[in-house]
Amino acid sequence: MVLVLVVVAFALSGCWAGLRLAMKARREVALLRRVNATLEARAEQRARDLETALAVAEGQAAQVEAAHRAKTEFLASMSHELRTPLNAVIGFSDLMRINEALEPLSHRQHQAVEQIRAAGARLLTLVDEVLNLADIEGGRLTLEVERVDPLLIARQVCETLRPTAQTAGVDLREPPPVAGLAALADRERLRQVLTALIGNAVKYNRPGGAVLIEAHQSSEGVSLSVHDTGPGLPAARMDDLFQPFNRLGREASDVAGAGLGLAVARRLIQAMGGRLEAESREGEGTVFTVHLPLAVAQPRLVAASPVPKMDLPEATLLYVEDNPSNIALMRHVITALGRIQLHVAETGPEGLALARDLRPDVVILDINLPGMDGFEVKARLAEDPLTRGLPVLALSARATPADMRRGREAGFAEYLTKPLHIPALVEALSRALTPDIATRTAGAGAA
CATH class of the missing domain: 3.30.565.10 (Histidine kinase-like ATPase, C-terminal domain)
Structure with missing residues (x-):
């Protein structure tokens, strides 16, 4: 009997221990479920917070990009607006220096012209440096590494x-x-x-x-x-x-x-x-x-001859420009060059009509024209059988690398920028009016 009681006692204690373990396991499972639910809730909240932060970051990135575009447009506009009056300041001061032999200046006048020219050049340098810095910081710098x-x-x-x-x-x-x-x-x-x-x-x-x-x-x-x-x-x-x-x-x-x-x-x-x-x-x-960096490639031998300096031939020039000071400057420059007859149109449609009537030897075209810009005028000239063969030079205050690249793609013979550099204009006119010289030079360079 005692043995039976001992066995029963051991059995009851084992059952009680098993019951306690089972209850503890159930409590731990319930605790784990609560902890898991809490972690899942936190993870969902964290995911929502991350989605919100991502949306905010995307919105801020869009705002930054919009700000960069606005800054670029502002700087391009500022460059154009500054280059237009600088064209007159530097152009007329250069013209006075060029004509000094025919129209002598007093010593004080000569000094004043030099100061005007120097101040205009400093302002132009500042405009270019600001635009360069903006292009670099905005990732828009274009390079031709060679x-x-x-x-x-x-x-x-x-x-x-x-x-x-x-x-x-x-x-x-x-x-x-x-x-x-x-x-x-x-x-x-x-x-x-x-x-x-x-x-x-x-x-x-x-x-x-x-x-x-x-x-x-x-x-x-x-x-x-x-x-x-x-x-x-x-x-x-x-x-x-x-x-x-x-x-x-x-x-x-x-x-x-x-x-x-x-x-x-x-x-x-x-x-x-x-x-x-x-x-x-x-x-x-x-x-x-x-x-x-070191350039290790061997250079290709090129046989080239410089373009010979020559006087400009007699020619008819059509200048399409809406700014009165720029027109006045061009009249003075062409008068100083001589042998060129200048005609002026102040709008794109007027320029197209004059080009058809005059059949000029060369056209100089402003880009920022009212109503119809210079690119559209150039395209219209190229579409018309009467004018498609005319050499067209761009002369614009829009002077960013992107503007110049677009000018080349549009088919302009030259893309000149304001303020006007008179020697560069003379060279461009020489090439446009004497295509045989330019062709011979290009052929020599490709030899």
């Missing part, structure tokens, strides 16, 4: 800046030519960068100082250094050197500038796959070094 000789470009820049250096009393030492120097870069953008660097080395130098340009080529690339003997910069200011609109304490100096040149230069070099570095010692001078 094999170039950076030292040759530097020598050409030195030749252009030599009168400025002589006026400032600075010895601008043109680098000697070096055979076989080749880098990958956009030719015109590199010219822009070197003009800024060498120009600054002259402007911020001292009377009796010097500017030296050196070039080196290695297996890693090509480097071009611009040394000056100016006042240099303290080490504490070097971090601010490439910041836009930062003139490093020289805002009150007599040297004109907006503090954009170096910022644009560094971004342009970076866009070409290179880098721009600077070293400076206060009281001794500064060295800017441009590093560019």
Whole structure:
């Protein structure tokens, strides 16, 4: 009997233990279910929060993109509006300088014309730098990277800046030519960068100082250094050197500038796959070094002959332009050139009618015309059998790379920009009025 009771007791205790374990398991399962439900609710809430954040981010990205587009449109519009009056300022001052032999100016008048021309050029540079910076930051910069000789470009820049250096009393030492120097870069953008660097080395130098340009080529690339003997910069200011609109304490100096040149230069070099570095010692001078990728491809031999300089032949010119000051400037320029008969139309439809009636030898066409813009006028001229063979030159204040590319695609023989550069206009007219010369030159270049 005792044994039976012991067995029953053990059985009852085992059942009780099993029952307790089962109840504990049920409690733990219920707890796990509650925890799981809580986690699922939190996950759903987190997913909703992420969806909301994503929608907000997409909306902000759209707003940023819209702001970039609005800034681009504003800058393009500002460029056009500034270039139009600058066309008259720079154009008429150039014309007065060109005609000075026939219409002499007094000494004070000559100085005034030079000041007007210089101020117009500074404003034009500022407009270009602002547009360049906006294009770079907005990812709209277009480059044509090719094999170039950076030292040759530097020598050409030195030749252009030599009168400025002589006026400032600075010895601008043109680098000697070096055979076989080749880098990958956009030719015109590199010219822009070197003009800024060498120009600054002259402007911020001292009377009796010097500017030296050196070039080196290695297996890693090509480097071009611009040394000056100016006042240099303290080490504490070097971090601010490439910041836009930062003139490093020289805002009150007599040297004109907006503090954009170096910022644009560094971004342009970076866009070409290179880098721009600077070293400076206060009281001794500064060295800017441009590093560019090495061009390893062998150049193709080209036999070319320069276009011979020649006088413009007698011709009939149709100018389609709505701005009175631009029309007045063109009348003065054509009068100075002589042997060209100028006709003016102020609207697109009037220009089309005159082109059909006159059959001019060349047409110069503004782009931003009222009602019918220059691209549409060009397309209409190309559609008409009577005018489709006319050489058409664009002359516009719309001067962004995209505008120029669109002009080339539209079939303009040349795309000139305002402010008007009279020598460039003469060369374009020469090519348009003497196509046999241009054809021979093109054929030689393709040989």
